Amino acid sequence: PHPTFAWADRPAPEGVRPPTEHPDSAYPPGTVTETHGQxxxxxxxxxxxxTRGAAFFLDYGFxxxxxxxxxxxxxxxxCHHAHTADADPLAMVGDKDITAHVNFTGIALAGQDAGWEVLGYCSQGRFLSNCGLGEALARTGQASNAADIQSRVALQMLVAEHEMGELFKVIGFVKGPWFEAIGFAHGDRTHTL
Incomplete structure (x- = not known):
């Protein structure tokens, strides 16, 4: 038995509005979007x-x-439950994971406003390749048993563009001395933020 759940539309808190390219533009009626205050x-x-160091965040978003x-x-x-996905957060309340993509521009601005510098921003696949994952896979040679094959397939999913490699992004920040983070050496997209 699940507790009773009540749902009601309510206006966004004062000052919370999704961005628009032009201050006078509006979203079409019925548009739904997420904001990322938390x-x-x-x-x-x-x-x-x-006070000093670097922080890296990986998630899916744009x-x-x-x-x-x-x-x-x-x-x-x-929403995700038992290897199935849907877009209804009000069905099976409490029994499934609910998620939304990250707005990496908002994350970058929040970090900068609080004193961080952006080290870089790129796809997970590019970041892992820059960090040497491709060379590590090559060193493992041909997979010889089921566990090796399964590991190689899982690693490929992390970098493949049609899998997690492009969907997931990495943003890095630094406070203190700047350094060139190897993960952003090629394919940095900071200019798109």
């Missing part, structure tokens, strides 16, 4: 508390100009 507050708090494209008029919210 994620941005987390990054801001972490940046304020860190820079703001891709996040709010017209084809995402329904938002990015997705």
């Amino acid at each position: 994620a941005e507050a987390f990054v801001s708090t972490l940046a304020q508390r860190m 820079p703001e100009h891709e996040y709010h494209l017209p084809q995402r008029h329904g938002g990015t919210l997705m």
Whole structure:
């Protein structure tokens, strides 16, 4: 038995609005999108508390100009349960994971506003390749048993563009001395934030 769950639409808190390219533009009626106040507050708090070092965040998402494209008029919210996906967070409440894509532009701005510098931003596949994953896979040679094959397939999923390699992104921040992070050596997309 699940507890009773009540749902009601409510206006967004004052000052919380999704960005628009032009201040006078509006979203078409029925548009749904997510805002990321808690994620941005987390990054801001972490940046304020860190005195020196680097932080790297990996998740699926987009820079703001891709996040709010017209084809995402329904938002990015997705639910997962028992290897199936749906977009109804009000079905099976408490029994499934609910997630949404990250707006990496908002994360970058929150970090910068709190004192971090952006080291780089790129796809997970590019980041892992820059860090030497491809060479590590090559050194393992031909897979010889089922466990080796399964490991190689899992590693390939992390870098393949049609799998997690492009969907997931990495953003890195630094506070203190700047350094060239090897993970962003090729394919850095910071300019898209």
